[in-house]
Amino acid sequence: MSEYSKTLRLMERGREFLGSDYAILCGAMSWVSERNLVSAISNAGGFGVIACGAMTPELLDQEIAATRALTDKPFGVNLITMHPDLFDLIAVCEKHAVSHVVLAGGIPPKGSVEAIKGGKNPAKVIVFAPTLALAKKLLRSGGDALVIEGMEAGGHIGPVSTSVLAQEFLPELADDHLVFVAGGIGRGQAIAGYLEMGAVGVQLGTRFACAKESIAHENFKKAFFRANARDAIASVQVDPRLPVIPVRALKNKGTEEFTAKQREVAGSLDREEIAMNEAQLQIEHYWAGALRRAVIDGDVENGSLMAGQSVGMLKEEEPVADIIQKLMAQSEEALTRR
Numbered sequence: 001m002s003e004y005s006k007t008l009r010l011m012e013r014g015r016e017f018l019g020s021d022y023a024i025l026c027g028a029m030s031w032v033s034e035r036n037l038v039s040a041i042s043n044a045g046g047f048g049v050i051a052c053g054a055m056t057p058e059l060l061d062q063e064i065a066a067t068r069a070l071t072d073k074p075f076g077v078n079l080i081t082m083h084p085d086l087f088d089l090i091a092v093c094e095k096h097a098v099s100h101v102v103l104a105g106g107i108p109p110k111g112s113v114e115a116i117k118g119g120k121n122p123a124k125v126i127v128f129a130p131t132l133a134l135a136k137k138l139l140r141s142g143g144d145a146l147v148i149e150g151m152e153a154g155g156h157i158g159p160v161s162t163s164v165l166a167q168e169f170l171p172e173l174a175d176d177h178l179v180f181v182a183g184g185i186g187r188g189q190a191i192a193g194y195l196e197m198g199a200v201g202v203q204l205g206t207r208f209a210c211a212k213e214s215i216a217h218e219n220f221k222k223a224f225f226r227a228n229a230r231d232a233i234a235s236v237q238v239d240p241r242l243p244v245i246p247v248r249a250l251k252n253k254g255t256e257e258f259t260a261k262q263r264e265v266a267g268s269l270d271r272e273e274i275a276m277n278e279a280q281l282q283i284e285h286y287w288a289g290a291l292r293r294a295v296i297d298g299d300v301e302n303g304s305l306m307a308g309q310s311v312g313m314l315k316e317e318e319p320v321a322d323i324i325q326k327l328m329a330q331s332e333e334a335l336t337r338r
């Protein structure tokens with residue numbers, strides 16, 4: 001490992017926090033981040049995270065057990081804050097003594113952070129925050145580490161780029177807190193840059209989605225290898241009353257269908273057939289279903305091909321271990337050259 005000594009030194013706090021050789025997380029990706037990819041990432045020295053998504057507590061229970069059977073290295077579980085059974089899912093994580101829980105998709109509901117950190121098997125809590133003020137609040141109220149994720153990323157995104165978030169958040173937080181940077185990272189040179197700015201590690205999604213160990217359908221992977229950065233576009237919001245979190249995905253027929261779905265849900269809101277909460281849940285369920293169609297069924301026309309802008313740098317299927325070693329070597333080379 002000494003061949004990466006500069007990178008490892010800058011990652012030290014992150015590695016210690018995660019309990020992994022390298023402070024490289026594979027961000028949770030619904031349908032993609034299941035037992036095979038998660039265990040492969042952790043076995044290769046990175047940090048895998050199970051995407052719970054819309055899973056029931058029973059399914060999550062099975063997924064954690066199955067992942068454990070494939071790795072004795074630490075891994076995390078990503079829970080979506082708006083999941084109706086959030087507290088039951090937290091209890092499942094506790095039952096399995098999961099070491100790290102990532103809370104994504106919104107502000108953690110009251111009592112959730114306490115539930116994760118209390119109990120027989122307290123876990124570390126990783127949070128996301130789109131603004132510096134919210135980041136400080138979450139880190140004050142129990143968050144152990146923060147992921148800042150720029151709009152270059154695949155999946156649900158905020159409005160600000162990774163480079164701007166890094167400049168805004170890292171000088172304020174890096175001395176006293178653990179900050180991981182995500183969004184648009186395709187090469188180790190970028191990792192070196194963020195580590196030098198004070199990040200303790202990074203999170204990648206798109207780069208790992210098409211790894212050899214990823215169960216994503218062959219069609220899904222081929223679409224990624226064909227795509228350029230500019231093909232990964234953010235969804236548009238059609239109705240100002242219906243706040244839809246934009247999603248970055250490869251442009252296809254499914255992108256247009258999503259616009260139609262938004263109109264349909266906005267119409268139901270208009271006619272007061274559903275409340276805002278329900279409207280947003282319907283949108284989220286739509287995404288989960290569309291992503292499944294692309295990832296599992298291989299329907300790359302109508303399904304959702306969630307992908308970040310780094311997709312243009314993906315050319316072939318590679319084993320997770322090779323991807324991680326390449327990223328580390330590129331980072332080390334960049335740091336050595338400076």
Ligand SMILES: Cc1cc2nc3c(=O)[nH]c(=O)nc-3n(C[C@H](O)[C@H](O)[C@H](O)COP(=O)(O)O)c2cc1C
Pocket residue numbers: 026027028029030032051053078104105149152153154155156182183184185203204205206207209305306307308309310
């Ligand atoms: C196909 C796909 C599905 C994703 N699903 C989720 C998810 O379910 N929950 C979540 O918190 N983030 C999700 N993400 C975001 C990733 O966890 C990660 O933060 C992001 O991909 C990092 O940016 P990058 O794609 O530029 O590497 C998803 C990303 C992709 C590409």
